[in-house]
Amino acid sequence: MNLNRNKKGITLNLKSEKGKDILRKLAAQSDILIENYRPSVMEKLGLGYEDMKEVNPGLIYGCVSGFGHYGPYSRRAGYDIIGQAMSGLIALPAGREDSLREPARRLPMCWEGFPAVCRNGKTGAAQGRKI
Secondary structure (H helix, E strand, O other), X not given: OOXXXXXXXXXXXXXXXXXXXXXXXXXXXXXXXXXXXOOOHHHXXXXXXXXXXXXXXXXXXXXXXXXXXXXXXXXXXOOHHHHHHHHOHHHOOOOOOOOOOOHHHHHHHHHXXXXXXXXXXXXXOOEEEEO
């Protein structure tokens, strides 16, 4: 719960037009949209970076995929537990202050997202990021 405090969430069926419309309306009034599907899933749904920057020209669009956007595993679905197992993080003791387990997965998007927000504030231009 400590990582999700004060968050609000909804579930959307992005295969339905109603779900797509809701996402577009949310994106139109948002600064950042982060998705974590396999590469090209959002493009096939008509909700990729190029589509969404038409909805909001200042939108920062982040793509986080389990195995990256290029390479032999890029089309595989990746989940937290798979990443921890393949990287060895799962073997680290949980509950210790120096444990890297959960927050380590989110850091790359933070490193990309914050500079993008700063650039966006200066230029107002949409930006896409892939992690």
